[in-house]
Amino acid sequence: MGQLCLVAVMVGALTLALYVDAGRQAEQNAMERMRSLAASLAVNPFVIDAVQSPNPTALLQPYAVDVMDSAHADFVTIMQTDRTRFTHRYPSEIGGTFAGSIDDALAGRTVNQMQDGPLGPTIRGIAPIYSNDGRIVAVVSTGVTVENNNSQLLERLPLIIAIAATLLAGGAIVAVGLRRYLQRVTFGRGPEEIGQMYAFYDAVLHSIDDGMLLLSPGGELVLHNDRAAELLGLTLREGVSAEHSAATGQLPSELVSLLASGKTVENEVVLVGDRVLLVSQRAARTGGKAGSSLGTLVILRDRTDLRKLSSELDTVHTMADALRSQTHEHANRLHTMVTLVELGKGDEAVRFATDDLAQGQRLTDRVMESVDEPVLSALLVGKTAQADERGIELSIVTEGRIPSGLIDVHDAVTILGNLIDNALDAVAEQASPDDRWVEIELIASATELVLTVIDGGPGLRGVSPDDILRRGYTSKPGNGFGRGVGLALVTQAVRRSRGTLSVQDRATASEGARFTVVLPITSDANLNGNTAPVTPTPDRKAPQ
Structure with missing residues (x-):
């Protein structure tokens, strides 16, 4: 209603x-027409001769009447x-005095006037009449009444009304269409409600x-919040396509x-x-699944904050599994030694216990001799115990000495x-015992640390290495949440x-x-000649 x-x-x-x-415009046209008519009569030879004749009225009055009728003038x-x-x-007015000033005409100028006279208010044109010798011998005045001029204006009023009605009808149609369009795009909400919703x-x-x-x-890119820009570490510009943002470095290609x-x-x-982000993506629609599409909604969740907690939890989990495995094995071996003693074979019991202790100590000593970082040493020993429990042969090959502080323990x-x-899970599926092995190589030099994990599993199963490393890959069953993050x-971390x-x-x-990680050594850890030169490691052969 307001628009209408x-x-x-x-x-x-x-x-x-x-x-x-x-x-x-009608008034201006009337002035120009009367001025032109007066000027043309003033130079008419018949009029010039008649005003100088003995009886000008007898000659000029019939002529003036004809001019008034043909030129649609109210008076001449x-x-x-x-x-x-x-x-x-x-x-009856002939012989009387002209109502109005003729000073401009007597001065030789053709002018217009608005003046009251016997016919009422009139629009006039006045011009001087010159004789052949250049003297002003008479004056001619032509005019129309303001009333008649306005009546001509009224003749144009229907056209003006028609134009106004057309504009009104067109404006009403546009207003109704605009109102329906605004109701459709705003879902029937008013300006105040839209403003409040926006806030x-x-x-x-x-x-x-x-x-x-969004x-x-x-x-x-239609819309984004501050958290998205923070997570992506970018200054995002709305109205730019994702492909263009990737090409200009605004969005990561992944x-x-x-x-x-x-x-x-x-x-x-x-x-x-x-950062490691969990990305959820779905179509954004109005009014539920059946509504019109607005585009794509992308939700970004930061998993980076859980990295430290996840690493610590992995360490605790590894140590707990190692302790559980060792407890289980210790119980079996203790039962064996007790049985040997009960059978009167004390020497065999002592020898069995000594060999078992020496075997575990050799592994611990070998790891501790090459790896000074206690967390890393504990991880390797724990993973060895885990592998033993799962029936997997895990071997550790070290070259050089890995001092404490070389890399971040969480990394x-x-x-x-x-x-x-991943390697243990891969070989655990192998049916042949010869394929159930994992080898870890730790090679330290003065400039870099090389970590290699090799397994006897089925390999990548046709998956591209780039795809595995780009988004995370898993062959493990599950609902997808938390999978492929390792x-x-x-x-x-690399x-x-x-x-x-x-x-x-x-x-x-x-x-x-075969996964190989090369980390540059940037710490001030002094290897003091304890690091052996990096030499090629021979291919690992499956255990016989």
Whole structure:
């Protein structure tokens, strides 16, 4: 209703402006026409000769009547220089004095006037009449009444009204269409409600802990919150396509490839710089699943904050498994020794206990001699106990000495722990005992530390190494949540340490997968000649 009223007021104002302008133009046209008519009569030879004749009225009055009828003038008055009329619309006014000033005409100028006379208010044109010798011998005045001029204006009023009605009808149609369009795009909400909703949604959008991106159906960034920009470490610009953002470094290519797929995903692992993000993506629709599509909604959750806790939990879990395995084995061996004593074979019991203790001590000593970092040593010993319990042969090959402080302990647990766990899980599925082995190589030099985990499993099973390292990969059963994060964490830890990670699938006939991590040594740890030169390690052969 407000829009229709606004249209009506605008059309009314326009109509009034057209009417006033038409009146002004009608008055201007009347002045120009009367001035031209007076000027043309003033130079007419018949008029010049007649005003100088003995009886000008007899000659000029019939002529003036014909001119008034043909030129649609209300009067044509020809007069002497003393304003005595020779002609007039009303014959009774002939001989009378002209009502109005003729000073400009006597001065030789052709002018217009607005003046009251016997016919009422008139619009006049006045011009001097010159004799052949150049003297002003008479004056001619032509004019129309203001009333008749306005009546001509009224003839144009229907056209003005028609224009106004057309504009009003068109404006009403546009207003109704605009109102329906606004109701459709705003879902029937008014301006105040929209403003209030915007304030609420904006406050929620910028206060939630998860990052949020909204992409249009064409792939352009429509909306994002501060948390998304923080997680991605970027200054995002809205209205820019995801592909363009990737090309200009605004969005990581790994994330863009996921966004470009358009598929619905839940908690997909994506590495962005030093962060591990869980990405959920789904179509954004109005009014539920049956509504129109607004584009794609992307939710970003930061898993990086859990890295330290996850590493510590992995360490505790490894140690707990090692203790459980050792407790189980210790109980079996204790029962064996007790039985030997009960059978009167004390020497065999002592020999059995001594050999068992020496075997475990040799492994611990070998690890401790090469690895000064207690957390890393404990991890390796614990993983060895885990492997023994699962019936897997785990061997550790070391070259050089790995001093404490060479790498961050959390990164060490992340890299080695996840790689060893993946290798143990891979070979645990092997049916042949000859394939149930894992080898760990730790090679330290003055400039780098090389960590290699080799297994006798089935390998990558046709999966590209780039895909495994890009988003995280898992062949383990489950609902997908928390799966495939291990290699993502490894990749992040390697990248944070400015190292490299490479994957080889079945480098030899007896091997499954080979993961090699090279970490540069940047600490001031003094190897003091204890580091053996890095030499090629012969291919691991399957145990016979």
